Amino acid sequence: MSTKVTVVKNVLDANDRLAAENRTLFADKKVFVVNLMSSPGAGKTSLLERTIQELQGTWKIGVIEGDIQDTYDADRIAALDIPVVQINTGGACHIDGNMVREALPGLNIDAMDLLFVENVGNLVCPAEFDIGEEMKIMILSTPEGADKPAKYPLMFQSSTALIINKIDLLPYVSFDLEKAKRDALILNPKLLIFEISCKTGDGLKDWTRWLNEQITALASK
């Protein structure tokens, strides 16, 4: 004789609980945590390099680098004299709340204002796994095409800001900028959009100025 048991629970409930604990810890320590997501090659590490150079005079910054394997990205960040911890997910396609928690002892977050978590390059899975961040920021680069919002809605829906990178390539690629922005806003009407080029530096100031304001607001709470 079988019995029905009503549950109605998020399958990632265990991760959500760990992420909530991380979030409480970050709030206690007044660390502003950014979860940076994009597909491989969109420019996460380049954006980090540019952003760190702009903000490291103002804030104490740390980075958690998530990669399936290797330390190329972590080496690039360490070259900026910034504390960095590498998470090798060993094949997993995203970072989860527990991986971030385990990485924290390698960083002195007491002496930190801003922590970037560079997620594994992937437009699907990272959007689902809360890590306790203050905000998710995503990058879409122009060679990837303007169809990405419609194909990967969750990532656009869960991000606070969308950075459209490699705008210096617009003359050479068929990227419908207006369609990309319109579709992204259909998914998430509150989404902030920055158009930048990490190569030329175009638009970077608007992004770093905005981010600086967000960190200042948290620090003065």
Added chain:
Amino acid sequence: MHELSLIQSLLEMVEELGAEKGFQRVGVLRLSFGRLSCVDPQALRFAFDVEAPGTGAAGAELVFDILPGVLYCFACEEERTMTSHELQCPVCGGRQVILTGGTEELKLMELEVD
């Protein structure tokens, strides 16, 4: 392949529920998720077949409630069920729309247990 992580979390949840509510064998798991959430039903079944043996859910049936993509169309002033991935009203073709459903995350709704 996030379906593997999802199934691992699901099986842990089922074990915890079994201990809490006093059941050992699960016959049916009813799951729900949005069509636009990038969860693939076939990959879920495959991951379940790999991971479930040896647990109380081994051999159980997976039933999916897949929630459709829904757009609110400002021109029609109506919610419309999406019929493709295009972010435009499937009735009037208008692009003054907002996504209101379809990205719901994977939830365990109900179990049938022995």
